[in-house]
Structures are given as structure tokens and as C-alpha cells.
Amino acid sequence: MQDVSYQIGQLIIKQNFGNISESMIAAIHKDAQLRTYNAKSTILSEGSKSKGVYILLNGVAKAFTYAENGKEVILSLYGTGDSFGLKSVIEDGNFDKTVEVIEKAEVYFIPQETIYTVLKKHPSMLYSLLKKIDVGIGNLHNQAIALAQKSADERLAQALLMLRNKFGLDYEGYLLLNLSAANLAALVNTTRSSIYKFIKLFEDLGVIENNNGRIKICKEKQLLKSAGGLV
Amino acid sequence: MNESAPHICEMCNTRKLSAFSELGKEELSDLSEHKACVFFKKGQIIMHEGSRPTGVYCIHHGKAKFYKLGQEGKEQIIRFAKDGDLLGYRSILSGEAVSVSIAALEDTHACFLPKAMLFEVIENNPKFSLNIMKMACHELGEAGKLITNLAQKSVTERLAEMLLILKETFGEDADGNIDISLTREELASMVGTATESVIRLLSKFKEDELISIKGRKIKVENPVKLARVGNVFD
Numbered sequence: 425m426q427d428v429s430y431q432i433g434q435l436i437i438k439q440n441f442g443n444i445s446e447s448m449i450a451a452i453h454k455d456a457q458l459r460t461y462n463a464k465s466t467i468l469s470e471g472s473k474s475k476g477v478y479i480l481l482n483g484v485a486k487a488f489t490y491a492e493n494g495k496e497v498i499l500s501l502y503g504t505g506d507s508f509g510l511k512s513v514i515e516d517g518n519f520d521k522t523v524e525v526i527e528k529a530e531v532y533f534i535p536q537e538t539i540y541t542v543l544k545k546h547p548s549m550l551y552s553l554l555k556k557i558d559v560g561i562g563n564l565h566n567q568a569i570a571l572a573q574k575s576a577d578e579r580l581a582q583a584l585l586m587l588r589n590k591f592g593l594d595y596e597g598y599l600l601l602n603l604s605a606a607n608l609a610a611l612v613n614t615t616r617s618s619i620y621k622f623i624k625l626f627e628d629l630g631v632i633e634n635n636n637g638r639i640k641i642c643k644e645k646q647l648l649k650s651a652g653g654l655v
Numbered sequence: 656m657n658e659s660a661p662h663i664c665e666m667c668n669t670r671k672l673s674a675f676s677e678l679g680k681e682e683l684s685d686l687s688e689h690k691a692c693v694f695f696k697k698g699q700i701i702m703h704e705g706s707r708p709t710g711v712y713c714i715h716h717g718k719a720k721f722y723k724l725g726q727e728g729k730e731q732i733i734r735f736a737k738d739g740d741l742l743g744y745r746s747i748l749s750g751e752a753v754s755v756s757i758a759a760l761e762d763t764h765a766c767f768l769p770k771a772m773l774f775e776v777i778e779n780n781p782k783f784s785l786n787i788m789k790m791a792c793h794e795l796g797e798a799g800k801l802i803t804n805l806a807q808k809s810v811t812e813r814l815a816e817m818l819l820i821l822k823e824t825f826g827e828d829a830d831g832n833i834d835i836s837l838t839r840e841e842l843a844s845m846v847g848t849a850t851e852s853v854i855r856l857l858s859k860f861k862e863d864e865l866i867s868i869k870g871r872k873i874k875v876e877n878p879v880k881l882a883r884v885g886n887v888f889d
Binding site for chain 2: 491497514554562569573652
């Protein structure tokens with residue numbers, strides 16, 4: 425049935441696998457298994473083997489790892505169209521992070537056999553896959569620089585701008601994705617109490633508005649300045 | 656010793672360390688025909704962040720650093736490259752601009768391979784494609800590790816670990832020193848701290864007899880203890 429969600433599915437597959445024929449996209453789509461995950465459930469655990477690639481159709485998930493002291497470090501946030509698991513498939517190795525759902529998500533699971541079949545027929549799919557990896561590496565590098573060179577309040581300001589750019593705003597102008605203080609702390613790499621402190625500080629400066637954890641960016645330029653510019 | 660790359664890829668010993676290790680005779684002679692052997696002086700920039708390269712470099716003999724400029728132009732070293740490493744391939748294949756700058760840390764001999772040639776090898780050799788994919792995935796994993804490291808480890812731990820990584824990556828010279836010459840600034844930029852902290856910590860490591868220092872040359876005297884200081888388990 426060619427309903428809207430089917431078309432969205434095709435679009436998202438096309439976006440991830442790129443320059444391949446319509447029949448190949450249809451073939452991948454046919455093999456794709458639709459799975460639904462509730463908030464807080466784990467899609468993949470660190471150390472397990474991924475048997476395919478996961479693509480988010482909707483919802484939000486976080487990829488994180490634990491520091492030696494048990495502290496959570498968020499490496500990436502995934503939204504619509506984002507994918508993960510390819511590295512484990514290519515290396516035939518274990519997954520090096522845990523992916524947990526933040527907001528209920530529908531996910532396509534593409535089995536690794538399908539990926540290999542398509543790669544064999546369309547070697548040029550490599551470029552699309554590499555592009556995804558390339559963007560991922562770039563994001564991680566920027567995050568690393570922020571960790572090495574920026575203070576926690578600058579990183580929080582940067583994170584708020586990232587949340588707006590990546591997940592957008594609701595009709596009242598609030599961030600669509602409102603992360604818990606614990607998640608913000610794991611993303612920015614600071615403590616929860618520092619998050620509360622900096623949010624309060626930004627609020628007092630009139631840079632943001634905080635409505636019970638819903639955040640609105642009021643003065644974007646100033647927030648950008650507080651972030652020490654974007655790396 | 657003549658360290659420049661041979662014009663014939665088949666005769667190159669570095670090739671076995673590179674992504675081209677699985678290429679057949681014909682493919683190699685094709686490469687030889689299209690490549691150019693080049694030389695970078697120590698300190699010379701090989702690729703600029705944000706540029707679009709016209710091909711890739713395969714390091715024949717030398718060392719390079721990958722770095723980005725952060726706040727106020729402060730340098731952050733992301734990783735290093737050595738013999739057999741391929742530079743710029745992600746940018747070429749993904750069609751994006753280069754996301755890091757690459758500079759020679761030593762006099763470096765390399766071979767330049769035009770873009771079209773790389774595409775040709777990829778489309779004809781699935782094994783090579785898979786190697787390239789693996790390289791990119793490895794980089795992805797390393798980038799994640801860099802973050803976890805910066806997020807969780809103290810500067811002392813990071814410096815200790817960095818010295819061990821450098822030793823593993825570049826090996827030792829005849830005197831047992833880590834075979835790479837880095838300034839204190841470069842060490843600081845790798846670890847993500849101030850130069851003064853690196854200087855202070857290095858002399859602390861020396862006092863504790865973990866390392867010995869002769870100018871820029873650093874020798875790991877007690878790798879086991881240094882690993883403990885660095886909280887390195889693998």
C-alpha cells in the first residue's frame with residue numbers, strides 16, 4: 425500500500441543509502457523490519473553485536489557510553505533519518521556504545537545481509553555510507569574540541585543551539601526536544617547541579633526562558649556568544 | 656638512505672601497510688602510471704580544513720598530524736598519520752570538504768593519487784572498498800573514544816595514555832625514545848590542556864621515573880606504571 429508512511433520510509437532509506445536504483449531502494453524497504461521502542465528502552469547495548477543497520481523514522485534516541493567512574497557520556501543524539509549500527513556490521517565487531525530511546529521511536533532495522541547484497545550490486549552505495557560516517561566523525565571531533573577548549577557553560581549554550589538546529593521548535597517557540605537535566609549533564613559533560621545553575625544564569629540574563637523544563641531561546645546572538653561561537 | 660617513494664607501486668614496501676595491500680598486479684601498474692611522488696617539508700601543510708582535495712596522499716615515509724582549529728584559533732590535534740596511511744580519502748569519497756587540516760610533523764614522502772583513480776579502484780575492487788569502509792569506521796570509533804577520554808579522564812591520565820599511544824603508534828628509535836618529535840605545545844594540544852600543565856606533568860613523570868626526557872625526545876622507562884597512571888587497561 426502506497427500510504428504516506430510508506431513514502432516517508434522510502435525517502436529515509438534513499439537519504440541513507442543514496443545513489444542507488446529505485447528497485448534497490450524497494451528491495452531494502454522490503455527487507456526493512458519496522459520496530460517500535462518505548463522511551464527508556466535500549467535498542468543496542470555496548471558490547472553486543474549489531475546484526476544490521478538501524479534507521480530512526482521518528483522519535484529520539486541517545487548513544488552513550490559509561491566513563492570508568494560510572495558517569496554517562498552522551499556521544500550522539502539521533503532523530504528522524506539518523507542511523508547507527510553500520511560500524512559494527514562493517515567491522516563484524518561489537519557495538520561500542522549503548523543506544524537508548526529518549527522519546528518513543530519507530531525504527532527500521534535493515535539486516536546486514538541486505539546491506540552486503542546491495543553493496544555488491546551497487547559499489548557506489550559506499551559513497552553515501554561514507555558520507556554518513558564522515559558527518560558523524562565531524563560532529564564527534566567538534567564535540568571533542570568543545571570538551572578540550574570550552575567551559576561547561578559554553579558547552580551548555582552550544583548544546584541548546586544544537587538542540588534547536590537539529591530538532592526544531594514547537595508552535596510556541598520552545599525547543600521541541602526538552603532533555604532532562606541528567607541527559608543535558610551527560611551531553612555537556614558536567615553535573616546536574618551545574619546544569620540547573622547555568623540554566624538559571626542564562627534565564628537571569630534573559631537569554632533563554634525556562635518554563636518547567638521547556639526551554640525557549642530568546643536572544644540567539646547572545647547565546648551564541650555565551651557558547652564562545654560555534655567550533 | 657633514499658626515503659622517497661618508488662615510482663612503481665609494486666616495488667613499494669609501505670604498500671603492505673596501506674589500504675592498497677590487496678591490489679593485484681594490473682591494478683598496481685595502473686596506480687603507478689597515474690600517481691605522483693611528492694615531498695612535504697617538516698611543518699608544511701598537506702591539506703587545509705575546509706578545502707576540497709583533488710586526490711589522496713598515501714604516506715610512504717613520514718609522519719603527519721590531523722588537527723582542527725578551535726576557539727581563537729587554538730589547535731586541537733585529533734590524531735596522527737604514519738607510513739601507509741591514506742590522507743583525504745573521506746573527503747574525496749563523501750564529496751564533503753576536508754574536516755581537518757593535515758600537516759607534516761617530519762619530512763614526509765608521499766604519493767598523490769588523483770580522485771578519478773581512487774574511484775576506479777573502488778568500483779573495481781570490492782576488497783579495497785571494504786578496507787576503506789573499515790578505515791572510516793575505525794576513525795569513527797576513535798573519535799568517540801577521544802570524547803570519552805576528554806570527558807572522563809584527568810589531564811594526568813590523558814598525558815600518560817597519550818605517551819603510551821605515541822609509543823605504540825610510532826615505535827622507538829635506536830636509543831629507545833618514542834620515535835616522534837613533538838613540541839610541548841603539540842603535546843598540550845593533543846591532550847587538551849595548557850602547555851604549562853604538560854611541562855609540569857612531564858617533570859613529575861620524570862621524577863617518578865616513569866619516563867626520561869632529553870629535549871623533545873621522551874623515553875618510556877616504566878610502561879606498566881605509566882599505564883597504571885593513565886588508567887589504561889587495553
